[in-house]
Amino acid sequence: MEIAIFGKSFGDVFYENCRQLFDYLHKKETRIFIYKPFYEFLSQKFDLKPGIAGFFSSSEDLPQVDMLFSIGGDGTFLQAVTLVRDSGIPIVGINSGRLGFLADISRNELPVALEEIDLGRFKVKELSLLELISPTGLVDDFNYALNEFAVHKQDSSSMITIHTYLDDEYLNSYWADGLIVSTPTGSTAYSLSVGGPIMHPGSQGIIITPIAPHNLTVRPLVVPDNMELTLKVEGRGGKFLASLDSRSVVVEEGTELKIRKAGFPIKMVERTDQSFYSTLRNKLMWGADRRN
Template sequence: MKEINIRKIGVILRPSTPELKESYYRLEKVFQKYNIEVLIDSISGGMIGIMGMEFDILCQNSDILVTLGGDGTLISTVRRSFKYDIPILGVYAGNLGFLADVQLDELDDFVEKLSIGNYRVDERAILEARFTQNANEIKRYAFNDIVITRHSVSNMIHVETLVDSKAFNTYHGDGVIVSTPTGSTAYNLSAGGPVLFPLTNVFALTPICPHSLTQRPVVLPGEFSIEMKTPMEKALVIIDGQDKHELDEGQSIHIKLASSKVRLIHKNEFNYFDVLKEKLGWGA
């Protein structure tokens, strides 16, 4: 992986958390110590009372993005910045996450390593979804998952699924989760889906509370594409738990892995299995 020449960073803070102001100034001081200019997006800046920069302009003027918060902040930033192909570093404020692995207290040491190229960049798959809304084609990206679920809590949903345009399965139940390897430890895991190593180029289909016990999670190769539709009722499409869209009866959503990857900056010693053991209590 080609080394990134880091002269400017763009900072995004966890929303609705003005108490991060002091943490932001600590972060800014660390990066400036290594002659790296610090920019901040306008929403984050407004939250802590400083002038910021509109997000798209921030992406165009930054060598990397730095999120300060948790995994949710990083996931939102990934989706918003994906078209700019810009690497992202997650600094966590609170508990260790699956994605943000640098804490504020160790930031000085890490930025020193960052300034001399002592870090690694992991490439992770992201889902691309296309569907039609009000006669317009909508494209959305999901770093964790896309959930197709029932529009009304009183009804079961029927989700017809095609793989590479060939009939595959019809899911009967509360819905289906389409998960990336990164998202496999989120809703997918709660629904009984498999844990996928985050750097693999695959995705999982996991039924939610299926009507039949024969319905089981399936892992598909990344080169496959799927089409999902609900011929008998409306459906909700929920992207990364953050965006919600409505599908009409019989309307399709097309999902595949995007041709480009998300680039996350990590410490060289970052070990995904150590995170799994700590977060899930494995081996306890």
């Protein structure tokens, strides 16, 4: 098997798990390609220099491997998406911290999960993306988001107005601090924190969630994912922030933003005994009772 490993920095608590990961891969004679800055972190921080087949530094030199292991949290997983893009390489999310919906293989589960992957006992689920159609190249050369596209006011003063259209039909003018357009995957991220609904990853919908709307009767809305959204933003500041997941830029007022479901999914490796519902119970502590 050939795999790529992508990661950022992590704390001392995950060192032993990381060493076990490389030991296992070497025992299985796995060809490893590693993100060069991550390799430098391992060698400088922990003097860990695993044997590898090669380096990669961007999506352009990422080889066509069987899987990509993302080591970190959900933010690291989202960055891994910008490397994998439309290559079809499945991503394995390994959580080096505590909470993670995308990086859902915990430190304690890692040994068993590696055995399952080696034996082919896993599922590959497809996650939908959002595509920012125009303007192209607004954030970078990858105008896609796994969690959400969002617009925000740039400063802490006045709110902005987001004129919103669905398939060119006028929906609403949101007077708010911002607006989130979310995938089902992103429903447990930023959208959830401002009162948006939780959606099953397999749901074919897009969530439109206002951020601190001035009109309290304005609520989150779920629309079919075959619709194209158009946003026209205005405000006193003359500029606003636009973001695709964690990548954001300042945009001039009057810029028309068009968003739709992307034409390709991201593939994510999931353990066979893992499900969306068990993730909700574990991460959101559903059913937990301090009295017990």
